[in-house]
Amino acid sequence: MDLQKTAHVVLLSSPGIGHLIPIIELGKRFHIHHNFKVTILVITSQTSQAESQILKSATNPSLYTIIPIPSSNISATAVSTRIRLTMRHSIPSIKSALINLPLRPSAFIVDIFGTESLILAKELNIPKFVYVASHAWYLSLFAYSPVLDKQIEGQYVDQKEPLKIPGCKSVRPEDLVDSMMDRNNLQYKEYLITANNLCKSDAVLVNTWNELQHRELKALNGELSCSLKIPVFAVGPIVRQTKSKTDQDTESMMKWLDKQPKESVVYVSFGSGGTLSYDQMKELAFGLELSEQRFIWVLRAPRGDDADGAFFTTGCSDRFDEIQKQLPDGFLERIKNLGMLVQEWAPQVNVLKHGSIGCFISHCGWGSVLESLTNGVPIIAWPLYAEQRMNATMLVEELGVAVKTTLSPTKNVVGREEIASLVKKVILVERNGKSNHMRERVREIKVSAEKALCEGGSSYNTLSKVAKIINKQDFISLSLNVDMRDEIKD
Structure with missing residues (x-):
């Protein structure tokens, strides 16, 4: 396969400002620090004025191209369920957008609600990643949820002891994510589908940094690797740095x-x-x-x-x-x-x-x-x-x-x-x-966050590794092996 001179990374955002902003900021870092061409596919909610304002204000052709994809009108009580169903129904539109891009994608990065679209990257034979815009402790719970589902009987919220996650701080029942509060509803079933889909990617990027959550990151690339099966890269904190335009x-x-x-x-x-x-x-x-x-x-x-x-x-x-x-x-x-x-x-x-x-x-x-x-x-x-x-x-x-x-x-x-x-x-x-x-x-x-993002810092170096993998189309280094995991843990 002939390699492109400039890598082209395509990112997929689910509806909502809280999902859109992290994806945009990750795209910026790929362009600014690694000179990647960046395209951002955004599944829009069509009902949020604030989302529309963000899309309008975020338009910056010199950094990235944004392609809005209108979503289907999905009705669901729980917000997370509605987002997951919206993303599932949008797969044909996402596929069409990918196929019609003027430049072939070098990698496909989806947010946590877009994991069912990973199959499209598999069809295109390009590296595929999940970007978890939250932290490593949450990711550890999310990745371990399919195991907990088999281990624990009854409702999680009725447990007398915190839920144990190998190598990480346990989670008290009252602190669980909304999707785990009732195991009998559709929200929980959809949550488990997404959790099981994590390992269909080549690797996970998470919005934290090693100095902040070393224990959890070590567990994700060690004790939890048997359930996650893929490496985890800490690339954060990825946040908005530039000030908003003023009115x-x-x-x-x-x-x-x-x-x-x-x-x-x-x-x-x-x-x-x-x-x-x-x-x-x-x-x-x-x-x-x-x-x-x-x-x-x-x-x-x-x-x-x-x-x-x-x-x-x-x-x-x-x-x-x-x-x-x-x-x-x-x-x-x-x-x-x-x-x-x-x-x-x-x-x-x-x-x-x-x-x-x-x-x-x-x-x-x-x-x-x-x-x-x-x-x-x-x-x-x-x-x-x-x-x-x-x-x-x-x-x-x-x-x-x-x-x-x-x-x-x-x-x-x-x-x-x-x-x-x-x-x-x-x-x-x-x-x-x-x-x-x-x-x-x-x-x-x-100060710790600033050091992690500076050249030579832990997150800067980690994102550089990811960029190198994308540039070289290096699938081998993404495979589950001891050398790779030891490098990440260090």
Whole structure:
């Protein structure tokens, strides 16, 4: 086979901002650091205004080509099931897009919901990868789920002991991903199909770095290799680095931040799909007010009873004045010199990079977590759906960069007093002259992340190995062998 002078990597993104952004950023790194031609196939939701805005703003022909593929109208209760079914129905369109590309693909990289499309790369005889935009602990649970399915009887949530994963921290039943909460529903069945499909790729890329999760990465390429069967490459943290374009509202927000003291502002946002009930919104409003700390709150109306209700409908469709009427009486007047409310969306990278931000109340989606850590901002963990409970537990118990609520926000209304207490704990420096350990720890992780991505760093070198494999069409080095795994573990 004649090799192309320039490798051409094709990436596939499932619907949703949280899936699209990591794929775009991975594509950028392939182009900027390895001079690859990059094409990004995006299965669009067709209902998310924010997704459309991201696609429009992300257009950059000098770095990559984006090809939107409209999705079928799939109706399913659970968001993850809807995404998986959407991707399955899109396979013929994905195949057509691949065949009609002007330049033959050198590799095909899919996100975690696109694994059923790997068969297309097999037909084209090109290397195929799964990009897991979350962390290595989540990947270990995901990869080991088919084994757990055979080992454990009954519901996982009824287990008295944490679920054991070889070489990794065990997972408490209450921290499991949403798809594992009920083994009798379609969501779990679809989750297992995806987990079993992982090993149909040649390798997995994961959005973390060796210094952050050495134990889990060692297990994935060691003790867990018998179930995963393919190597795992840590290539993160892959996050948005460039600031968003500013409009008049954004400029107003940034000017307000410019006037605030260093590390004094709480940024409150629950991602592109997260929503709170009106009761919880009121308690959060009271809690922010009681804390007496400055804040920016990205406010969104509830979408039904689901915490991820805005996933497919994100956009400024609700009248902001109507949403604000649901807040406590007199709240807007009392906080006009203390905080700022923003409708639906804020330029998160711009905000988290600003020196006045001292804390992030976050749903703990991994993309938001990485944006917070790489900017040295500690977190108040407020997990809502997907693997966010695992993320919150890791941030608090493993990394020491966050605090979390006593009760799960998914099932309970968190009270104003606890909210105020958590905000003060993170924002205010500890008394008696002691430094804030959480803030010191997050700064250490920020430096660690920067080193991993710099030339010669662990993730830079790992992505270079992947690029070399793609350039040489080197299937042999991707095969499961001791030498390759030892190289990865080192």
